[in-house]
Amino acid sequence: MCRKVVKRGSVERSSQLLRGVLDMCLLALIAEEPCYGYEMVRKLEDRGLALVGEGSIYPLLSRLQKTGLVETFHQESTGGPPRKYYRIAEAGRRRLDEWVAEWRTLSHAVHRVLGGDAGE
16 A cells, blocks of 8 residues: 555656646647647657646647647548647747756756756
């Protein structure tokens, strides 16, 4: 029972940390190439972010669209109805560049605090 509680706590902490950067991660995936929601979930899983489900990303994608960072279009699929794809807008590229710079600065500082090389 203790293992399960510890594991759940770890997952909850990871989820909290991820919430702060998930918009940036989604925008980075979309910047690579237009993609649809489920495809983004798979790509996140492939890159080690398996905690993210479809239900988590659609509200974020909607917000990214409403704020003009991404655009949508529909494309036919081979096995069902057309899929809604997301592509990055010019404002999204600029915002992603800002987020990445902020993230690198923050993650570098946190790394130093956690015992990383002070000279890095």
